[in-house]
Amino acid sequence: MSLPKRKKIRTFGLLFCVITFTTLLFSYTFRDPSLYFFKYAFHLSDSFSSKGLCACQQCMVQLDDDPWFAERFNQSIHPLMTRENSVLSDETFKWWQWLQSENQPANFSEAVEELFQLIPDEVLYMDASPERCRTCSVVGNSGNLKGAKYGKLIDSSDFIIRMNQAPTTGYEEDVGTKTTHHVIYPESAIDMENNTTVVLIPFKTLDLQWMISALTTGTIKHTYMPVVPKIKANKDKVLIYSPTFLKYVYESWLENHGRYPSTGFLTLLLAIHICDEVSVFGFGADQDGNWHHYWENNILGGAFRHTGVHDGDYEYNVTLLLADKHKIRMFKGR
Structure with a gap:
């Protein structure tokens, strides 16, 4: 040639x-940025074996800089449930069933199988990139967000994770406009935008059945209280919080305080496991010590610390400790 x-x-x-x-x-x-959230999650446990594997000033998985954090943070427990990892140990299953006892619970395996015939039954993950700093805003519902004007800062993150009702219309200046992921349980469910990923925290088998029903027939209208029979949501953007991860949060991070963790604390630990940098808004009381929601006029609303289910003080103290150790950035509002 x-x-x-x-x-x-x-x-x-x-x-x-x-x-x-x-x-x-x-x-x-x-590509749709919301896909990064769950495509990225499992590879954290596989890829982050040494510190500095992100472009942030301090990566979440730098374990050797704080013994307290390293003792509690377990990279091997995946926060999201798939068909592949849905089998629970006997100990975990008994504990999970005890959280919100059912008189005649359905068969868990059958409910899981039916659910994953409707929503994605596996999560495709990509390796963590050392050139990227994945930022997350975890937005709670505290009244301390009123007048805080955090909206633009919240919306500047790669992922904006809200929970339960969390209205944004009319509160944009304080809480932002974007929602990439919304964490709910059946009793707190609301309609979602088509591009929002729903993360269901199941506290019982009926919760899995409710999600199936809410996306299809709408036949389940009551759990331990009336629930919305159907929700507007993209079934291709539904994720399930793992009961195994829930138990890990309760034991490792809360040291068995309360009956089980709050949605806010479970969402925070989810973010800690999948994000490089976590900013927290709307947690805790307002400047007058009131625990209520930012959309409520009644400052006594919410009554988070007095439910008898969650240990609000302990959860908040752990959250403050994470901030003191520079694992999260906490914005306390007004």
Whole structure:
């Protein structure tokens, strides 16, 4: 083969590689950003074996800088349930069933199988990238958000995670407008935008059945209280919080305080396990010591600390300790 022909072949090969790389780069960049959240989660436990594997100033998984955090943070327990990891140990299953006891619970395995015939039954994950700093805003519902004007700061994160009712309309300046992920349980469910990923925390088998019903027939209208029979949500964007992870949060982080963790604390630990950098808004009391929701006029509303189910003081103290150790950034509002 002549020299000019070999040069043409090499030039063509180089051009092909450049085009291929550029195409992959653009497909990665413009993909739906909400997919990063759960595509990224499981590889944290597999890829972060040493510190510094992100572009943040301090990565969440830097374990050797604080013994207290390292003792509690377990990378091997995955926060989201799939068909593959849905089998619970006997100990976990008994504990989980005890949380909100059912008189005649349905068969758990059958409920899981039916659920994963409706929603994605596996989660496709990509390796963590050391060039990326994944930022998350965890937005609680405290009245201390009123007048805080955190909206733009909240919306600047890669992922904005809200929970329970969490209205944004009319409160945009304080709480932002974006929601990439919304954490609920059946008794707190609301309609979702089509591009919002729903994260269901199940406290009983009936909760899994309710999600099936809420996305299809709407036949389940009551759990231990009336619930919305159907919700507007994209069934391809539904994730299930793992009961195994829930038990881990309760034992490792709360040291068995309360009956079980609050939605807010479970959401915070979810973020700690999947984000490089976590900013927390709307947790705790307002400046007058009142525990209530930012959309309520009644300052005694919410009554979070007096439910008898959650140990609000202990959860808040752990949250403050995480902030003191620079594992999260906490914005206390007004």
